[in-house]
Amino acid sequence: MAGLLKKIFLADLFQGLWVTFRNQDPKLIYTERYPEERPKVAERYRGAPRLNINPDNGETLCIACNLCALACPETLIVVTSERNEETKRKELTTFTYDTSRCMFCGLCEDACPVDALELTQDFEMATYTREGQIWDRQTLEEGPRPTQYKC
Amino acid sequence: MADTTFLDSTELVLNMGPQHPSTHGVLRVILKLDGEKVLGTECIIGYLHRGVEKIAENRTYAQFNPYVDRMDYVAAISNGLGYCLAVEKLLNVEVPARAQAIRVILTELNRIASHLLWLGTHALDIGAITPVFYCLREREEALKIFEKYCGARLTTHAFRIGGLLYETYDGFEQEIIDFCKMFLPHVDEYEELLTNNRIWVGRLKDVGILSGDECKEFGVTGPVLRAAGVKWDLRKAQPYSGYEKYDFEIPTRTNGDTYDRYIVRMEEMRQSVRIMEQAVAAIPEGPIMGKVGKVIKPPVGEAYVSIEAPKGELGYYAVSDGSTQPYRVRVRPPSFVNLQALDRMIRGGLVADVVAVIGTLDIVLGEIDR
Numbered sequence: 087m088a089g090l091l092k093k094i095f096l097a098d099l100f101q102g103l104w105v106t107f108r109n110q111d112p113k114l115i116y117t118e119r120y121p122e123e124r125p126k127v128a129e130r131y132r133g134a135p136r137l138n139i140n141p142d143n144g145e146t147l148c149i150a151c152n153l154c155a156l157a158c159p160e161t162l163i164v165v166t167s168e169r170n171e172e173t174k175r176k177e178l179t180t181f182t183y184d185t186s187r188c189m190f191c192g193l194c195e196d197a198c199p200v201d202a203l204e205l206t207q208d209f210e211m212a213t214y215t216r217e218g219q220i221w222d223r224q225t226l227e228e229g230p231r232p233t234q235y236k237c
Numbered sequence: 238m239a240d241t242t243f244l245d246s247t248e249l250v251l252n253m254g255p256q257h258p259s260t261h262g263v264l265r266v267i268l269k270l271d272g273e274k275v276l277g278t279e280c281i282i283g284y285l286h287r288g289v290e291k292i293a294e295n296r297t298y299a300q301f302n303p304y305v306d307r308m309d310y311v312a313a314i315s316n317g318l319g320y321c322l323a324v325e326k327l328l329n330v331e332v333p334a335r336a337q338a339i340r341v342i343l344t345e346l347n348r349i350a351s352h353l354l355w356l357g358t359h360a361l362d363i364g365a366i367t368p369v370f371y372c373l374r375e376r377e378e379a380l381k382i383f384e385k386y387c388g389a390r391l392t393t394h395a396f397r398i399g400g401l402l403y404e405t406y407d408g409f410e411q412e413i414i415d416f417c418k419m420f421l422p423h424v425d426e427y428e429e430l431l432t433n434n435r436i437w438v439g440r441l442k443d444v445g446i447l448s449g450d451e452c453k454e455f456g457v458t459g460p461v462l463r464a465a466g467v468k469w470d471l472r473k474a475q476p477y478s479g480y481e482k483y484d485f486e487i488p489t490r491t492n493g494d495t496y497d498r499y500i501v502r503m504e505e506m507r508q509s510v511r512i513m514e515q516a517v518a519a520i521p522e523g524p525i526m527g528k529v530g531k532v533i534k535p536p537v538g539e540a541y542v543s544i545e546a547p548k549g550e551l552g553y554y555a556v557s558d559g560s561t562q563p564y565r566v567r568v569r570p571p572s573f574v575n576l577q578a579l580d581r582m583i584r585g586g587l588v589a590d591v592v593a594v595i596g597t598l599d600i601v602l603g604e605i606d607r
């Protein structure tokens with residue numbers, strides 16, 4: 087009998103509607119207004135790569151050991167170096183990082199012995215061209231240079 | 238065909254997918270129909286094939302680790318756990334207790350995230366639009382914990398061979414406890430929306446029945462098998478990563494229809510919360526990385542490890558020839574095996590139930606095509 091009454095008065099449907107109604111509270115709205123309000127990504131977030139420079143003398147931290155290139159599963163890092171005759175040490179000449187093939191696994195970052203290569207919290211990496219995805223040493227050190235449009 | 242009219246029953250062959258939104262990816266099902274009735278189905282897969290097993294042969298053990306996340310991308314952490322356990326077995330290393338406990342917590346959290354996505358999309362297929370918003374809301378909380386822990390939300394690369402790379406962040410334990418507390422009432426909320434809803438019950442009851450014996454014949458595992466009344470869960474049957482320490486139940490049902498599979502998965506989420514609560518209360522101190530060298534070079538041999546992924550038994554079979562690269566890695570994905578049962582479940586049913594049955598199998602095409 088109770089079951090029949092429940093059926094007639096659509097108790098099960100109203101039970102569900104009540105849940106929907108409970109969640110109508112404006113406090114429970116989750117919209118993120120993205121370009122104006124930027125989400126805070128986690129500290130460990132693996133985003134755009136950066137090649138760190140020593141803040142004291144402006145020289146690169148990278149010792150051109152090539153470990154990151156060897157660690158990368160996609161072999162997308164190319165490091166070239168030159169031997170400095172005076173100090174007898176290898177010096178970095180070019181560093182190419184193809185972000186279009188990168189899967190942001192973080193293995194290169196882990197491999198770096200001097201914390202020169204780092205995946206940062208920056209997540210906006212879109213470009214208009216495919217070539218723009220290949221970052222050279224300057225881009226890696228200074229961050230990407232997006233095209234500026236006047237408006 | 239001059240004297241047949243459209244009223245005569247003729248067989249109609251219909252392609253469903255690969256772009257159909259209810260096939261959960263790029264599955265193509267060829268349906269043979271007689272009116273509304275399904276006479277037979279055939280699944281065409283391979284649209285997402287990336288040759289992951291072949292890639293493994295050209296990568297070192299550590300380098301292949303991020304690729305496994307891309308198979309079942311909804312449950313990337315479970316995939317990572319399976320692969321790491323297989324290589325650890327090859328290497329014969331002991332994972333420290335602290336790493337094991339954190340692994341269990343994250344894997345269970347991933348099980349919840351995977352089940353939530355399943356519930357939302359399955360309800361969406363059936364026509365209940367509300368649950369998906371609530372499910373994604375709670376899944377977001379889980380993904381935030383992943384992001385804080387390892388820096389990525391979906392393809393996490395959270396575990397390393399031998400243990401963990403990342404120590405937990407400040408407030409990790411508290412966040413897990415808060416999640417558990419917050420999550421349980423929400424499961425009741427989903428149940429309130431769906432369990433007694435007459436449309437939901439009408440669409441799911443006695444649809445896509447698969448008995449326990451049939452499950453065993455097909456090799457179907459996971460919630461599909463448990464809904465058919467077989468009490469088989471690898472976390473209990475062959476405990477790995479310290480699961481024997483935790484107290485939890487294996488939810489089972491007896492009918493093996495779509496409704497029972499829904500009930501089983503809902504109950505599994507509650508059990509996952511139980512495991513997480515126990516694990517987080519007793520995370521031991523100590524190191525998080527086992528004794529693994531910088532270069533991973535296992536001795537000649539082979540190892541097979543299977544774990545209970547959210548979708549069923551996930552197996553990794555790795556063969557080593559003594560070099561730094563695996564000789565062969567074979568994956569036994571649960572979705573691939575479970576999909577075989579689709580024809581048996583839907584034959585003789587109605588065409589509208591095809592999406593319900595595909596949804597209830599909880600397949601991920603990234604894992605099927607590999």
Ligand code: SF4
Nearest residue numbers: 158188189191192194
């Ligand atoms: S994040 Fe991974 S894929 Fe990208 S460059 Fe580093 S190692 Fe290679």
Ligand code: SF4
Nearest residue numbers: 148149151152154198
């Ligand atoms: S591993 Fe670090 S130091 Fe070595 S080449 Fe790469 S960025 Fe430079």
